[in-house]
Amino acid sequence: MNAITRGTTAQGLYKGSKGMDDRKEVLGFLRTCIDRRFVAESRHAFEQFTGLKPTDYWHESYAGGSALPPPNTIGEEYAVAHGATLLGWQAHIDVCGGIPGASNEQIERMLDQRILVMLAKYPAARHFRILASDRGIDIREVHPPQ
Numbered sequence: 001m002n003a004i005t006r007g008t009t010a011q012g013l014y015k016g017s018k019g020m021d022d023r024k025e026v027l028g029f030l031r032t033c034i035d036r037r038f039v040a041e042s043r044h045a046f047e048q049f050t051g052l053k054p055t056d057y058w059h060e061s062y063a064g065g066s067a068l069p070p071p072n073t074i075g076e077e078y079a080v081a082h083g084a085t086l087l088g089w090q091a092h093i094d095v096c097g098g099i100p101g102a103s104n105e106q107i108e109r110m111l112d113q114r115i116l117v118m119l120a121k122y123p124a125a126r127h128f129r130i131l132a133s134d135r136g137i138d139i140r141e142v143h144p145p146q
């Protein structure tokens with residue numbers, strides 16, 4: 001995704017992939033914990049699973065990630081208002097500094113509870129549950145309970 005490997009346009013100025021085809025732009029939003037062990041791999045998994053490119057989604061990160069309520073909802077609401085339809089909710093187990101003392105099971109439950117809130121808040125979007133751990137990144141699409 002950089003000018004050196006992707007070359008330049010006919011105008012001589014690389015402007016990214018925007019406008020290179022007529023497909024409707026698909027955008028996303030990803031919320032992760034800041035834990036440096038998992039941010040890059042979580043982004044990669046989200047991109048691989050959804051087909052989004054690194055510049056196709058907004059990314060918000062804070063300690064605890066999607067297992068905790070956000071300090072504010074400006075980011076998620078901005079992204080959805082500007083076209084984000086693929087929403088990724090990441091948290092991780094194997095010790096999270098944002099949720100001191102929580103067990104892996106507690107963190108997973110907290111993530112799932114927060115995802116239920118997001119499913120209800122954004123029913124028209126597609127939602128992806130991302131659980132990072134020392135064993136890797138588990139990502140799956142989730143749906144509202146029947």
Ligand SMILES: [Zn+2]
Nearest residue numbers: 033035096097
């Ligand atoms: Zn964490």
